[in-house]
Amino acid sequence: MNVNEHTPALMEIYRRLETMHARRGWHWWPDADPFEVCVGAILVQNTAWSNVERALALLRGAGALDPGTMAALPPGRVEELVRPSGQYRQKARKLAAFLSLVEAQGSLERLLALPASDLRERLLATWGIGPETADAIVVYAARQPALVIDAYTQRIFSRLGVGPAHTTDYDEWQRFFVAALEPDRDLWARYHALVVMHAKHLCRKTRPRCGECLLADRCPGRDTGEGVP
């Protein structure tokens, strides 16, 4: 199985994350509606999640959180609905591209039922969908194995001295984690979910996304607000 010299460190960090956050809002993407996950994965690109929630609320209010309905909307209407998520013209165009992929496969269910490697490949071939968005859709919408790497992951783990040094290359980081973790969809899904939860919820008050509380027992300066050099 996938185990190497980095496995103990990664699993120790995972356990600490779980201990710190499992009791908190565990209700993350894992339980959400597949199409909503796909839309959210696109809308959240370089955008605060709070803005995505506004857009999702507008889409829901318009009854547009469904592939067929959204595809039937006039283009300008989608722009209007996703506007709060920022880069709204780009995002509307990306959603349209994704919808044409769904159309090409017959249905969202068909698309998501493709083998993970095929699904990822087709997503990457779609305009506006890069590696992170593709992996998020594979693991949280299709519920198949994929390990999402994001800015949080790279910043936290490089800070901890864990992971490939001196690179921000997505595939390199992903290979590092995949080589060290058991190929377990739920483990991968939770690992990324916990990283995001940790980065947003705990580390924001001190230095942004520092990750130091993974080495200490809790976030340094969380209550005092004092920074660490």
Place this chain on the structure above:
DNA sequence: ACCCAGGGTCATA
């Protein structure tokens, strides 16, 4: 008045 956010694309050298 900045700065940034759970990226991705495109033009340039």
Place this chain on the structure above:
DNA sequence: TATGACCATGGG
């Protein structure tokens, strides 16, 4: 291949 401009809203 590697860097930089660009997208654009809302919160700190």
